[in-house]
Amino acid sequence: MRKKLLIFNTLSSLIFQITTIICGFILPRLILQTFGSTTNGLVNSITQFLQIISFMELGVGAVVQSALYKPLVDKDNKLISKITVSARRFFKQLARILLAYIVLLTIFYPFVIKANYSWSYTAVLIISMSISSFAQYYFGIVDRLLLTADQHGFIQYNSQTITLILNTVACAVLINMGSSIQMVKLTTSVIYLFRPIYLHFYVNNHYSLDRKITYVGEPIKQKWNGVAQHISAVVLDGTDAIVLTLFSSLSNVSIYSVYFLVANGVTQLFISMTNGMQSLCGELWARRDAKKLIQIFGKFEWLIHTGTIFVFGCAGVLIVPFVKVYTNGINDANYIQPLFALVFIAANAGHCLRLPYNIMILAGGHYKQTQKSYIVAAIMNIVLSVLFVSKFGLIGVALGTLIAMVYQTVWMAVYNSKHFIKWPLAKFYKQIFVDFFTIIAGSISTITFVLTSVTYMGWILLAIEVTFIWGLVILIVNTLFYRDKVFDVLNSIRNRF
Incomplete structure (x- = not known):
């Protein structure tokens, strides 16, 4: 079974990465052709600034995954529930920080860049691109960590592959129709919202988790290490x-x-x-x-x-x-x-x-x-x-x-x-x-x-x-x-x- 799961995870991850590469070449080329190098640079710059929010995760995600290995081996559903509830509380707090960060980024980033874009043009683009980042930390990251730790990462890889293909098709159509870059990126965020929702339902149906469990002490050892x-x-x-x-x-x-x-x-x-x-x-x-x-x-x-x-x-x-x-x-x-x-x-x-x-x-x-x-x-x-x-x-x-x-x-x-x-x-x-x-x-x-x-x-x-x-x-x-x-x-x- 261990070998079979390793094969499933490797193949599904490989398919996802190949799809990512193919789709990753299609959309930037369309953006370059339609909007130019400066706008493409703006989109990639905002992407990197939004990814800084993962800096505030402070490595807790990796520690959560490590903490889940032994209880999963022992089939200790009670401890698994405690770990996931503790992790969910942390990431909900992180989502609130992300919201505050997006507000600050929206206000100040347009004044930092060296380009002739209006404040509203850049601000709306930031908001459009940030929705999926917020949803990831508020809804889906704990379920993703649980599946990966249990060697069932292929579930999330397959869902990522499907949403990636849907996003590429939708955005290509919008660009060819003459839509703005803000509308294109908003579409991406909306499509990516479906991924954490699907993972949440999958985990609920396949794991005996008590999402309301109470505990004394911190169940995630080395939480900040x-x-x-x-x-x-x-x-x-x-x-x-x-x-x-x-x-x-x-x-x-x-x-x-x-x-x-x-x-x-x-x-x-x-x-x-x-x-x-x-x-x-x-x-x-x-x-x-x-x-x-x-x-x-x-x-x-x-x-x-x-x-x-x-x-x-x-x-x-x-x-x-x-x-x-x-x-x-x-x-x-x-x-x-x-x-x-x-x-x-x-x-x-x-x-x-x-x-x-x-x-x-x-x-x-x-x-x-x-x-x-x-x-x-x-x-x-x-x-x-x-x-x-x-x-x-x-x-x-x-x-x-x-x-x-x-x-x-x-x-x-x-x-x-x-x-x-x-x-x-x-x-x-x-x-x-x-x-x-x-x-x-x-x-x-x-x-x-x-x-x-x-x-x-x-x-x-x-x-x-x-x-x-x-x-x-x-x-x-x-x-x-x-x-x-x-x-x-x-x-x-x-x-x-």
Whole structure:
């Protein structure tokens, strides 16, 4: 059953991320064509400012999920009910703070941006975009955390996929009909309201929860110990556009958003294939099955590193050619930024390379023990991004994120080795060496590849060539250094077919 749930979660998450990537390319392109780069930059800037509200979640969501693993294993419905009621009270308070934040953002944000938009134009856009954020924290987040902790994340992934497709179709129709950007974003918010409502009814029908249960004391242990991890995640993932808004221009935000679409799409697609791992590791940790946990982690680390280098190696070669095709005909900003693209891709690759170590920390509930590293990484990212942006522009914010990611990945690997699952550091250093060796070999092999036709078909043909060469390099290098793991994967594939 455990294996079946892992497959369901992985496949549904993968389908959702593929749908997200496809839909994520359709709507921004329509917005760019119809409203221009500055409006696209405005939309993405507001999105990032609204996502700051998750900063106020203070990591409680991750702690709630960790707290649910053991009672779910023990089928302790009483404790599950206490945890969900406590979490719901917290998130209702957060929703009220969100409402106050939206009011302040609506009043002051229009005066901050460097663009010629009226106050009412920007204010209405903020309100239109904020409705779904409010609904998420007021209605749906606790039900989502419960489903994910119980390895039933596929329920929410499927609902996200459906609403995403409906939203893309509806917004495309509205844009082609000449609707305003405010109406387009309001439609998105209304459609996304259905998701938390559906999850609420599903949980009520499939779990024996007492939503009115009373309790003495706090049922969520370490409730505030996830603060540092959460702040770090928010800062590392969401501050670049805000730094550009405050210290650069909306045109640069728009350029950043296009590259973010590609890099984040690849990152989330990759992460989607690991979404079931935290719940699985959390269950094994709750059962104290150390032998099985270490066995799974060994395979997991190698697969993450190998997959990351392959996916982002290809992306490093293909991202600028794709942006050329994607922005063809849009001339109000310079979207061809090859150096920024490489640094940005490297930063997102760092995000994925730290996954096995971060997942183990979260699954084991080691929040308090690791919070110093997360705080240092967050401060490092903000300070370096602000310092670099004035001199290097787009490259500056990506460089700040890259340096913070490198620091955090190494720190997490060392922590896991010394204090958690006793994973030998020598294996980590060997894996990093193989990663760099693969990057050099793959880059040399594809350095002469160019886009011969600025069309999607031309890019697809280039992508096929690049993917084949990088796949061959990955296979050869890993056969040299990880022969047993390569043959395990090949045998698994052969046995399945």
